[in-house]
Amino acid sequence: MTQKRLGVGVLGAHAWAEKAHLPGYAAYDRAKLVAICDVIPERARAMAEMFGIEKVYSDPRDLINDPDVETVDVCTPTETHLPLSLAAIEAGKHVLCEKPLASDAKDAFMAARAADVKGVRTKLGFTFRYSPAIRQIHAWIQDGTLGEIFHVHGLEQNSQFLDPQFPLRQVSSDANWNQLIPSSIVGYGSHLLDLVRWCVGEFSSVTSSMRNFIPERVVRGFDGMQKIQVEDGTVALAEFASGAHGILQTSYIAIGNYPGVELRVYGSKGAAVARLVEEFGIAETLHFATPDSVEFKKIEIPASALPPGTTLETPWPELYYRNLVRHFVDEILDDTPAECTFFDGAKSQEVVNAIVKAHLERRWVDLPQTVSERPL
Numbered sequence: 237m238t239q240k241r242l243g244v245g246v247l248g249a250h251a252w253a254e255k256a257h258l259p260g261y262a263a264y265d266r267a268k269l270v271a272i273c274d275v276i277p278e279r280a281r282a283m284a285e286m287f288g289i290e291k292v293y294s295d296p297r298d299l300i301n302d303p304d305v306e307t308v309d310v311c312t313p314t315e316t317h318l319p320l321s322l323a324a325i326e327a328g329k330h331v332l333c334e335k336p337l338a339s340d341a342k343d344a345f346m347a348a349r350a351a352d353v354k355g356v357r358t359k360l361g362f363t364f365r366y367s368p369a370i371r372q373i374h375a376w377i378q379d380g381t382l383g384e385i386f387h388v389h390g391l392e393q394n395s396q397f398l399d400p401q402f403p404l405r406q407v408s409s410d411a412n413w414n415q416l417i418p419s420s421i422v423g424y425g426s427h428l429l430d431l432v433r434w435c436v437g438e439f440s441s442v443t444s445s446m447r448n449f450i451p452e453r454v455v456r457g458f459d460g461m462q463k464i465q466v467e468d469g470t471v472a473l474a475e476f477a478s479g480a481h482g483i484l485q486t487s488y489i490a491i492g493n494y495p496g497v498e499l500r501v502y503g504s505k506g507a508a509v510a511r512l513v514e515e516f517g518i519a520e521t522l523h524f525a526t527p528d529s530v531e532f533k534k535i536e537i538p539a540s541a542l543p544p545g546t547t548l549e550t551p552w553p554e555l556y557y558r559n560l561v562r563h564f565v566d567e568i569l570d571d572t573p574a575e576c577t578f579f580d581g582a583k584s585q586e587v588v589n590a591i592v593k594a595h596l597e598r599r600w601v602d603l604p605q606t607v608s609e610r611p612l
């Protein structure tokens with residue numbers, strides 16, 4: 237294992253950078269936070285002071301072109317993810333980008349190809365792939381413990397925007413307010429669909445229903461209550477290439493705590509339920525059952541499955557991001573196989589797009605069975 241430390245520059249110095257990305261790098265001794273940038277300079281300065289970062293920029297191009305920055309971390313608003321990632325790739329930097337990478341899967345595939353051509357590494361900020369409970373379920377599927385997978389149930393739901401007075405932030409500037417605006421399926425669904433695809437394999441067909449449940453709410457950047465048909469809940473049925481069936485739901489008006497991800501996988505030899513809902517100070521739980529012992533038993537998550545220095549009482553953004561960042565830094569420094577890349581982001585976006593289409597056209601929509609990712 238090389239002793240080198242990877243130079244990291246972070247774009248965006250606000251809520252999620254403070255809670256997840258920056259603590260992740262700061263906790264890992266193979267990474268060095270060398271620069272931070274925000275178009276609101278005082279935000280960048282505040283984070284630089286908090287995390288001991290030497291270089292502070294207000295223009296993302298300056299950070300991207302800084303020779304000490306080997307990896308660019310994009311933690312800015314959704315609409316900026318694609319252009320900033322492409323600029324970093326063009327400059328020959330590795331990129332970790334928040335989800336979603338783009339609103340159209342075609343653009344996300346294009347970015348994945350651009351990174352391949354440049355020979356740089358990518359990672360999408362699919363936080364929940366780095367939950368110890370989810371990683372255990374993935375391992376049980378891979379090693380055959382669960383047998384043939386029949387059913388998968390995936391939820392990402394919480395009450396983030398149940399209160400109409402709490403400002404909604406996920407509305408793109410070009411959204412048409414006179415029609416249903418896909419929202420929870422974009423913000424939450426991109427994570428959930430990636431998780432399900434990672435565990436169960438490629439989607440083959442989807443159908444769905446999307447709805448606006450709360451018709452008036454406060455929207456960031458606008459004064460007073462706004463009539464806005466934002467999709468705040470989606471249900472979908474899925475068929476997978478493996479033959480498995482799926483039931484999926486995203487909602488940000490469902491009572492319950494963050495992050496509200498649940499994954500239930502039922503196979504011929506075993507079934508597993510991961511619940512990533514921060515309750516009573518614990519980030520997640522894992523349960524397991526077999527055909528001859530059908531009562532789900534709680535599985536203790538071993539300390540070895542957690543990033544060093546964390547427990548299940550560590551706040552979930554930091555717990556999962558420490559793990560995600562560690563994996564990305566190790567993949568780059570050790571030249572090990574890439575996981576959770578821009579290609580995976582594009583595949584997840586393809587399913588988001590298909591779910592939206594299925595709702596609008598009231599039908600099943602088939603997914604292209606794309607060839608697998610070209611390795612670096």
Ligand SMILES: NC(=O)c1ccc[n+]([C@@H]2O[C@H](COP(=O)([O-])OP(=O)(O)OC[C@H]3O[C@@H](n4cnc5c(N)ncnc54)[C@H](O)[C@@H]3O)[C@@H](O)[C@H]2O)c1
Nearest residue numbers: 248249250251252274275276296311312313314334361363
């Ligand atoms: N993976 C997850 O679980 C998860 C959870 C929460 C948020 N997120 C995502 O993380 C991202 C950041 O979230 P947030 O809540 O901190 O958003 P935010 O809007 O509160 O903060 C983003 C910051 O980026 C800055 N910024 C905007 N354009 C910039 C540019 N071109 N260059 C540099 N800085 C720029 C803004 O000034 C702001 O300070 C969003 O895309 C959000 O969807 C992901």
